[in-house]
Amino acid sequence: MKETLIFDLSRKGRQGHRIASLDIEPQPAANLIPEKFLRTEPADLPEVPESEVVRHFIRLSNLNHHVDKDMYPLGSCTMKYNPKINDQTADIAGFTSIHPLQPAETAQGTLQLMYELGEMLREIAGMAAITLQPAAGAHGELTGILMIRKYHDSKGSKRTKLLVVDSAHGTNPASAALVGYDILSVKSNAEGRTDIEDLKAKLDENVAALMLTNPNTIGLFEKDIKEIEQLVHDNGSLLYMDGANMNALMGITRPGDMGFDIVHYNLHKTFSAPHGGGGPGSGPVGVCDKLKPYLPVPVIEKHDDGETSRYTLTTDRPLSIGRMMNFYGNFSVMVRAYTYIRMLGAEGIRRVSENAIINANYLLSKLIDRYDLPYPKPVMHEFCLSGDRQKKQHNVRTLDIAKRLLDLGFHAPTIYFPLIVSEALMIEPTETETRETLDRFAEAMLQIADETENSPETVQNAPQFTPVKRLDEAQASRKLNICCPGC
Known part of the structure; x- marks a missing residue:
């Protein structure tokens, strides 16, 4: 039940590899790497044969609990089994060897996958447009709230408050606070759903948005969602949905049809990409039509000439909140989610x-x-x-x-x-x-x-x-x- 540290397994002189002699003249390291980055002494690494390295980490993995070992019933986290076909597609050489700085014309397949994934996610949630950039759910929340602020600022409305229901994930108020909003908590009623009267009492001209999880973290559908939507929009506020629990909605009902202006998805929950242990995650954000101008750049666009399609990365968005990542998001997670949706199809998504x-x-x-x-x-x-x-x-x-x-x-x-x-x-x-x-x-x-x-x-x-x-x-x-x- 215990495992020795790999440094304690090390024995001086043992090797896990053998590299054949070079048939070309090697270049001095100083010619390839700036001198300030060169080591002055060898790294203190364990010296262990490959067989022992593999066995060591297999034994460690058996000591840990993981979703391939048995049930992982984390509420509000959707730790579902990860189909191995997803890993196979994510490991396709054309995907693993691509570089994010390549010109768009040399990465058409990659851009096509991201564009089509966005279109499928958009349809599943009933949203007008989407960004795949955010790296996780909380990062998606931050992205959405930045768009909320930019939307109100562009209209000359300096709203300072954001409402969060008391059963919400802790990342909701944290993300809102990062953007500078004052957080007001809306109570739950005796049924565990949003207290409409408390919501009415807290909606005023300074409220920028209400953040809601539906189904909520009690596992209950907000059956008064249309009344909530009407109250929020009549107040000039926006309605945000935390998509952590979308595994209950897919193919049955859509956040956009409920009146949500913004929704973040968790590809690492709802769409079967592995998560836990620090990631990687992916938190795309879908928006309604009026929020499209504020999406992060670059935006992937599709151009048809009647016979072929090409894909471009567009940055000419004057109202955009800017980039949320250096590049376009956690691509390997997107490949897994794309595979998952394609394998299931519309009927399979609903059955999930x-x-x-x-x-x-x-x-x-x-x-x-x-x-x-x-x-x-x-x-x-x-x-x-x-x-x-x-x-x-x-x-x-x-x-x-x-x-x-x-x-x-x-x-x-x-x-x-x-x-x-x-x-x-x-x-x-x-x-x-x-x-x-x-x-x-x-x-x-x-x-x-x-x-x-x-x-x-x-x-x-x-x-x-x-x-x-x-x-x-x-x-x-x-x-x-x-x-x-x-x-």
Whole structure:
């Protein structure tokens, strides 16, 4: 259950490669690399044969939990299985060897893929135009909010406030604060949806936009969305949708048809590109017609002459918010998302959402008698249980339940979020999990409920069977040390 550091596996003189003698005269390094960048002594790297390097990292990967190993039920994060065909297409030589500074005429296939991906995403969400530049969901939020500010500024309206519902992802208020807005929280009502009366009370001439997640982080659809849209637009404000939960909507309904002005997508959630461990992500942003002039540059445009098509990168956009990345976004993630959509087709895209909703409600029906459900069912693609019963009756916290799940072979769900649910356990099974897997996860959760009642110390002291036992999370985050000894 433990693994030796690769530096400790190292033995002086061992090699993992052999390079044949050169048949050309080598150039001195100083002729190729500026002297200030040349090493004065060899790098202190481990000396390990290739076989041991591979085995070392395979053993490490088996110690970690990942989506190829078993279920990863992170609520509001959509950790679905990543089809391997996506990796194959992303590894096509024409994609991996291309350079972002190549002239557009030499990168037509790449531009075509990005343009077509944008068109498919635009159709899925019902938006008028799109940018693929943002590198992640929060970066997409920042992009959208910068466009909100530019839109109001161009009209001479210096609005200073941005409304965020209290169940929203923490990145929503953080992104708005980065742009300089004052954040006002809109309450949720007894059903877990947006409180219309509180929204009315906070809408005034200084509100630039409302940020909303639909379905929200409780897993409930905002059934009053048309009234919300009317209130926001009558106030001269814009309506922004956080697309983290779009896995429940695809092919069924579209944010643009609900009246959203801006929506960000998560290609690394909804469209199956791998995420976690720092990325890479991708957070395209779709906008309504009136916000098209403010999109980041460059914009990919398609030109038809009747027989052939060509693609160009356009920067002549005087109202644009400018670039959000040096180039055009995380391209390999786009290739994966493009493959995913093409493989599924329109019918398959709808089935993804239908199956995600079925899986969530099936799993909820298995657990509802043993854990509290603060808000009513049915849910969409995820649900939020509470561990209040376990805490009050047996002093077992949600954190303990999450740690015990690690012993039973599952990654923990999202815990203590959203903040409006006490001892929250937010669970999203996604559409890619089979009924048998859902049953195994339900059995693990029911076993923990039994242990909580009969031997609470088993849960309180978990995990017992992981490579590392329970850590001091506060100290781990405050005194992070990721360096190996001697480095």
